Amino acid sequence: MNYVQACKKFGSPLFCRTEPEVSAEFRIALEFLEWDITPQQVIAFSRLAALVSAIALIPAAVFNIIFAPLVLIIPFALLHVITEHPKYAAGQKAAEALSTIPRTFNHLVISLKQSPNLEQGIRFAAENGEGWLADSFRRIYWKVWTGKTRNAKHGLISLGEKSKNFMPEFERAVTLVNSAVSEKDRQKRNSSLDHSLEVLLSGAKNRVRSYVGSLFLPTLILFSLGSILPLIFISLLPVTSFFGMSMGSPREIIIILSATLVVIGAYSQKILSSRPPSFTVRTPESELPAWKTIVHGKKVNIILLFAALFLLTSGIGIFYLLSEAGLIVFKTGLPLFDEFGTMFAVAGAAASISITAWAWYKPRIKESKEINELEEQALDAAYHLSARLSDGKPLEESVGFVATSMPGTKTAELFKTVWNNIRRRAISIEQAFTDPRTGVLNKTKSSTLRTLFRLALSGSKKGTREAADALMTFARQLEDLRDAEKTMKEMIQKNISMLKATVAFFGPVVAGIVVTLHEIVQSAIISAKHAMTSVNTQYNLFSGLSGIGEKMVSVQAMQAIIGIYILLLSVVLIRYVTLIEQGEDKTAFAYNLARYMPVVAVVFMLTRMVSKMVIGG
Numbered sequence: 001m002n003y004v005q006a007c008k009k010f011g012s013p014l015f016c017r018t019e020p021e022v023s024a025e026f027r028i029a030l031e032f033l034e035w036d037i038t039p040q041q042v043i044a045f046s047r048l049a050a051l052v053s054a055i056a057l058i059p060a061a062v063f064n065i066i067f068a069p070l071v072l073i074i075p076f077a078l079l080h081v082i083t084e085h086p087k088y089a090a091g092q093k094a095a096e097a098l099s100t101i102p103r104t105f106n107h108l109v110i111s112l113k114q115s116p117n118l119e120q121g122i123r124f125a126a127e128n129g130e131g132w133l134a135d136s137f138r139r140i141y142w143k144v145w146t147g148k149t150r151n152a153k154h155g156l157i158s159l160g161e162k163s164k165n166f167m168p169e170f171e172r173a174v175t176l177v178n179s180a181v182s183e184k185d186r187q188k189r190n191s192s193l194d195h196s197l198e199v200l201l202s203g204a205k206n207r208v209r210s211y212v213g214s215l216f217l218p219t220l221i222l223f224s225l226g227s228i229l230p231l232i233f234i235s236l237l238p239v240t241s242f243f244g245m246s247m248g249s250p251r252e253i254i255i256i257l258s259a260t261l262v263v264i265g266a267y268s269q270k271i272l273s274s275r276p277p278s279f280t281v282r283t284p285e286s287e288l289p290a291w292k293t294i295v296h297g298k299k300v301n302i303i304l305l306f307a308a309l310f311l312l313t314s315g316i317g318i319f320y321l322l323s324e325a326g327l328i329v330f331k332t333g334l335p336l337f338d339e340f341g342t343m344f345a346v347a348g349a350a351a352s353i354s355i356t357a358w359a360w361y362k363p364r365i366k367e368s369k370e371i372n373e374l375e376e377q378a379l380d381a382a383y384h385l386s387a388r389l390s391d392g393k394p395l396e397e398s399v400g401f402v403a404t405s406m407p408g409t410k411t412a413e414l415f416k417t418v419w420n421n422i423r424r425r426a427i428s429i430e431q432a433f434t435d436p437r438t439g440v441l442n443k444t445k446s447s448t449l450r451t452l453f454r455l456a457l458s459g460s461k462k463g464t465r466e467a468a469d470a471l472m473t474f475a476r477q478l479e480d481l482r483d484a485e486k487t488m489k490e491m492i493q494k495n496i497s498m499l500k501a502t503v504a505f506f507g508p509v510v511a512g513i514v515v516t517l518h519e520i521v522q523s524a525i526i527s528a529k530h531a532m533t534s535v536n537t538q539y540n541l542f543s544g545l546s547g548i549g550e551k552m553v554s555v556q557a558m559q560a561i562i563g564i565y566i567l568l569l570s571v572v573l574i575r576y577v578t579l580i581e582q583g584e585d586k587t588a589f590a591y592n593l594a595r596y597m598p599v600v601a602v603v604f605m606l607t608r609m610v611s612k613m614v615i616g617g
Helices: 003-010 026-033 037-062 064-116 119-129 131-146 150-162 168-181 186-213 216-235 239-245 250-272 302-314 317-324 335-340 343-392 395-405 409-422 427-433 447-460 464-497 497-534 534-542 555-582 588-616
Strands: 292-295 299-303
Touching: 003 037, 003 239, 026 037, 026 064, 026 150, 026 395, 037 064, 037 150, 037 186, 037 534, 064 119, 064 168, 064 186, 064 250, 064 447, 064 464, 119 150, 119 168, 119 447, 119 464, 131 317, 150 302, 150 335, 186 299, 186 464, 216 239, 216 250, 216 497, 216 555, 250 302, 250 555, 292 588, 299 302, 299 555, 302 317, 302 497, 317 343, 317 555, 335 588, 343 409, 343 447, 343 555, 395 409, 395 427, 395 447, 409 427, 427 447, 427 555, 447 464, 464 497, 497 555, 497 588
Parallel strands: none
Antiparallel strands: 292 299
16 A cells, blocks of 8 residues: 555545645646646645554553653654655655656657657657656646647646646756747757757756755764764663663663664654666566565575575574573673674674565666666767768668677667568568667667667658657757766765775774773773672662662673664665666666675674773673
8 A cells, every 4th residue: 555545545634634735846746747636635644654553652652661761752753754755755756757858859850850840749758768757748748649739839838837846947948849839940940959858957957066065964963863863872782770770671772773773763764855866777677576586496485585595694693682582591602703793693684685685686686787788879870870870871871880880789780680581581670760660779778778769760751861860869869868878877876985984894893892881881880880889888879779780681782782783774765876876767776775785784793802902792
């Protein structure tokens, strides 16, 4: 059940009898998302969720006072998250849309340069583009043909108006396109069309520049809130026993760290709600279900795979964990193992996450690599084809030339397929491109190559010179787009290096030192207690503090708890970095998990061992 379905099902008027007063931003977000729900349903659902959570937590608070604050915190958190979700989702949708808009918009510009027919241009961009804008163009084209929209210009204006609050640069570009198609002078029209694309790219660059410039403080907060403050607080919990407080049990530590993870996750989501576009070739949606992968040719459930890997890789760490939980008694008698035994469980968890992520990633990345390769080669193919056509050669011969001039590439294979179909099957060039069974347009998933083929085909009907000009324009604008995208990628990557360092190094180092610090504090408290009990006068003097050190978590348990916590924190931060850098690409997230998890575990364990030797415990 998704968010919209939940709001419809549980957003009863009983919990929101009148139309609520919500911000204009909230209403604009719902309109932009095109969700079939009302603000009243959203508010009602949030109130119901808050009420149910409060009722569920009351028994826990009665049983243990530590849960009491959660009775207030969680319901209010749910109210906030549910009511703010449309704004977050709209921001995410705008970022995803802007990632694909420039290229799809470029298709529109190229078509309008050939012929100032807006309806035809929208159709061309819809056929060759990807993402939100291509989908929107398809809807406009369909509405024009069914008579639900007066004309393509009206549909384009409506699209710009709807998105202006989230993508003002797109609204400005649409205005320029609408004025360009009314311009009779071809040179002025082309100048306006070029300017519309410049406006779009300039807006995207400014968005990226502004966002990365504001990342310093959120990064600092994520690092301090996630790694330093909670872990140091946990390490010092045994000191509270000097003040007659009973804190520091494994359950209490787990609750505190779990709450910290929730806060960090929510804060990172808030930062991501205004993230800039990411310009990467996305991995196509796999036919495999999200919870399945392929291992040795067989479909495997990734949850079962992770569980099996954890049992295999953790080794004796599992027995140490069970021993710490009081379920069994287990010791090997080997000092190194008995001191760092639960580290094996942390290492096993990291290895299991890494291997599972890699297994999920591997079958899905092959197609993405092929598309990336084709996209990179498309520019060279456009220049080769344009140069041959400008010499007055027919399209058929020009296709054959490209097939031989780019040996060993997948793009050359596609051109060779067209050339062979024309010669051996005696079919026309148009059939070789568009035939439903053997046409090359159906054999490539590269949108850039599909555009190239369609431009060459449509241009050649007007003459080889027209086709050459169209392809040269396409190649130059594609090169400009790539340069702009490369600049924006570099801006993002430079400014998230601190977060990557936090994930791979700083966080695990702090975690390892904190475990040793906890051990030192714990040893000092136990020594103090022994000193007080050994001297009668001192013991009587401090008789009110006889509970000192009675409720302290063992070092083995602390290693396991903080080790697992730093792994989960790394998952949250890796997702955050991936979304900023590569957008909603699940395969990229899986790849980063597979790459970073072993590093995090190794740094944590080495830091723990080295700090133990250097500063003791």
